Amino acid sequence: MKYSTEQLQRLDRQYVWHPFTQMKDWLAEPPLVIESGEGAVLRDTDGNEYIDGVSSLWCNVHGHRRPEIDQAIRGQLDRIAHSTMLGLANVPATLLAEKLVRIAPEGLTRVFYSDDGSTANEIALKLAYQYCQQTGGTGKTKFISLPEAYHGDTIGSVSVGGIDLFHAVYRPLLFERIPAPPPTGGIEPLREIVEQRDSEIAGIIVEPLMQGAGGMIEMPKGYLADLRELCTQHDILMIADEVAVGFGRTGRMFACEHENVTPDLMALAKGLSGGYLPLAATLTTERIFEGFLGDYGETKTFFHGHTYTGNPLACAAALASLEIFERERTLEKLAPKINLLAQQLERFKRLPHVGEVSQCGFMVGIRLVRDKTTMEHYDWTERHGARVCELTRRHGVIIRPLGDVIVLMPPLCITAEQLTTLPGVVYRCIKEVTEQ
Numbered sequence: 001m002k003y004s005t006e007q008l009q010r011l012d013r014q015y016v017w018h019p020f021t022q023m024k025d026w027l028a029e030p031p032l033v034i035e036s037g038e039g040a041v042l043r044d045t046d047g048n049e050y051i052d053g054v055s056s057l058w059c060n061v062h063g064h065r066r067p068e069i070d071q072a073i074r075g076q077l078d079r080i081a082h083s084t085m086l087g088l089a090n091v092p093a094t095l096l097a098e099k100l101v102r103i104a105p106e107g108l109t110r111v112f113y114s115d116d117g118s119t120a121n122e123i124a125l126k127l128a129y130q131y132c133q134q135t136g137g138t139g140k141t142k143f144i145s146l147p148e149a150y151h152g153d154t155i156g157s158v159s160v161g162g163i164d165l166f167h168a169v170y171r172p173l174l175f176e177r178i179p180a181p182p183p184t185g186g187i188e189p190l191r192e193i194v195e196q197r198d199s200e201i202a203g204i205i206v207e208p209l210m211q212g213a214g215g216m217i218e219m220p221k222g223y224l225a226d227l228r229e230l231c232t233q234h235d236i237l238m239i240a241d242e243v244a245v246g247f248g249r250t251g252r253m254f255a256c257e258h259e260n261v262t263p264d265l266m267a268l269a270k271g272l273s274g275g276y277l278p279l280a281a282t283l284t285t286e287r288i289f290e291g292f293l294g295d296y297g298e299t300k301t302f303f304h305g306h307t308y309t310g311n312p313l314a315c316a317a318a319l320a321s322l323e324i325f326e327r328e329r330t331l332e333k334l335a336p337k338i339n340l341l342a343q344q345l346e347r348f349k350r351l352p353h354v355g356e357v358s359q360c361g362f363m364v365g366i367r368l369v370r371d372k373t374t375m376e377h378y379d380w381t382e383r384h385g386a387r388v389c390e391l392t393r394r395h396g397v398i399i400r401p402l403g404d405v406i407v408l409m410p411p412l413c414i415t416a417e418q419l420t421t422l423p424g425v426v427y428r429c430i431k432e433v434t435e436q
């Protein structure tokens with residue numbers, strides 16, 4: 001049965017509560033309803049096409065309806081959709097774990113599955129905490145995270161979050177977080193804190209190279225490697241949240257590779273399944289794995305697991321996505337596209353209301369400001385970022401801002417032509433909204 005656009009819009013507004021959305025605003029306008037897609041393009045129920053400028057919230061990699069991934073899921077569907085990993089192994093989850101260990105930074109040898117980025121980080125935090133408790137570091141109960149950190153929306157991942165707008169209201173529910181000084185000051189200010197408090201600190205969690213939801217904030221070069229060294233010196237576990245930056249987003253498979261860093265724990269999600277199905281993984285080292293081994297009665301077990309952990313359909317999609325990376329040399333082909341995107345961004349820097357343009361590979365943030373010389377920002381309730389993104393839709397581009405930061409994060413498969421259309425539309429819309 002085919003529903004009309006109007007029927008779907010009515011049903012959505014009657015029954016659905018959307019994420020990160022002020023529903024009062026949502027209810028004021030008929031929503032755009034996506035029905036299909038192909039490559040970097042989304043199509044709505046009226047047949048209008050749009051470039052998917054943020055990879056369906058940062059997760060799509062090789063495009064929508066990639067025949068190889070579609071086929072892998074169909075093939076798995078002919079065998080089984082789901083069986084539990086509590087007490088059983090399954091074929092795709094086993095093969096994917098081997099593959100992830102092979103491509104991950106050297107030394108990460110164990111894979112713990114879950115379903116999304118928030119849980120992948122919660123698992124990393126719980127593993128780090130429990131590891132310390134079980135290996136003589138019982139005083140190590142706290143975590144450090146960066147200003148503007150974003151690690152997900154569940155209570156544990158919010159606890160290490162640093163975005164007041166999202167996180168402040170939940171403070172009474174959260175565990176204590178030690179905020180790191182801004183990375184722009186280098187590693188030394190953090191070293192001072194760590195030197196005083198290392199016996200209390202279990203781990204430090206960071207988004208390597210580019211802090212995403214905090215507003216596309218680039219990490220200074222060398223900081224990640226310095227942080228690795230600091231953690232090693234003080235016996236603190238380093239947790240790399242590669243949920244956004246993993247799977248080619250920064251030009252390398254994992255962002256940690258840029259600084260030859262192996263974290264103690266690495267959280268993966270978003271791009272893991274190619275952007276097809278909810279799937280996450282927390283990778284860790286043999287040292288941490290062994291800290292959980294013992295006789296049953298010692299209760300060193302990691303008592304954690306979700307119903308759909310290691311879901312075979314999602315793992316089959318992930319395997320197919322990783323095969324495309326190898327067969328098509330996706331990362332080699334990405335390098336010239338990253339350069340093309342960088343060239344396209346040059347002219348944005350000359351706009352009177354663009355304060356800053358940050359880029360790390362295929363991750364871009366364009367910060368809108370009221371005054372470029374003083375970097376005075378707009379009153380956020382004026383919704384400049386949102387207004388730009390509403391306007392781009394009328395020109396066939398779907399993007400979603402972070403406050404007044406315009407985010408461009410297209411699928412890695414985007415064509416050169418689409419990669420000029422996308423910034424072109426965004427440029428004109430920024431001009432129209434900020435210079436009227």
Ligand SMILES: *Cc1c(COP(=O)(O)O)cnc(C)c1O
Pocket residue numbers: 115116117118119121150151152153207212213241242243244245269270
């Ligand atoms: C999106 C994101 C998360 C949360 O992932 P979900 O799948 O939305 O739970 C965590 N960390 C980073 C860096 C992210 O970008």
